[in-house]
Amino acid sequence: MSSSHFETLVQSHLPELRRYCYYLSGSVWDGEDLYQETLAKSFSYYARKGDIKEVRPFLYRVAKNRWHDEYRRSGPGERELAAAEAGSAADADYAEVLGWMEWVARCMPPRQIIVWLLADYFGYTMKEIASGLRTTMSAVRSILFRARLRLRECHAAQPNAAFAADRKSMKELCFLVERLVYCIIRDNPEPLFRSRVGWGTRLK
Template sequence: MEPWTEFEENVKPHLKHVQAYCAYLTSSKWEAEDLLQEALLRAFKYYRDTGKLLHPRSLLYKIARNLQIDAHRKRRGVTVALEEALLQPHYDPDYVSVRGMLEWLAEHLSERETEMLLLAEVFDYTYQDIADVLHCSVPAVKMVLHRSKNALRKRGRPQDNNGGAPRGKMTRRVSAPAPYAIERWTTALMTGER
């Protein structure tokens, strides 16, 4: 079997998810398509060089995210004339969805749990890195992440009617984080920088 055919068979079941992720990361349909194509190209190069593709969806997500971060960093240093800047739209539809998801997380997890979860799952920090940043032990990080993920599994997805909590059972009350924490997390997710 040719490398491209085998690669295509491994990647095909994940394309819809990766395409949605690329659309989430970018501001337009065309940018999302370009990002998807570039991610597929990079993944194929990796596959061709190593001969293996163990977790195609994770690999494509990571490649797409890194490509988008690189593109953002390149654009950040570009100076735009004031007249041109005034013509550009200032509304970012991704901001609303990211902010909404973080507010939902903050309703169900403490500020510390949310912070650890974002560092681990979004920014790919190791347990040791999280422990160093938040001044705690690695076992404490593991315990908090395990407890947080279990709590979220029990609550379900944000679009569930009752927050995923089983009927008749009490839900855990969490003190709301400071509004600046949610804004800081939103900014970090939007820019890709912790």
């Protein structure tokens, strides 16, 4: 089987695979190594078997298995290894959460996403959000109202309408999306508060 056909199979999944490798390793440098090794092993499999069914799940599986193999060879203590294995269950949700947050990021601006997540996903009160973001309750109330309205509009629109509208801006939103995915999977909203400290009354 030719390398060009393999490239055609995986091409559309490469940006997301690279981000997943960064997510697994927690490091740009280690993530890039993992990304290259994942592609090499995937191509080796393709060359032997001749085809790959369900390409994206396959690439994710190869990356996760490769990272766990490397982690074990590095000789961590039993506690660290157990933690890595326990965390692998959360990794399985990564693609689903990533897709969800990319859709949300195309629907509304970052300030609305953050306030909406804090209120409707993590369950903070408006008073707690205002205090954590160092702004006023009236600003939080206004942002949350607009966020909920925007989500309803996106749901009511054509399935791909929100995706097409801001496709060019998604490159700028990659860091935000990764932060949101981390917060949701780890059930840890604290980075959302820290990322917005200093906005003050600009949250309008």
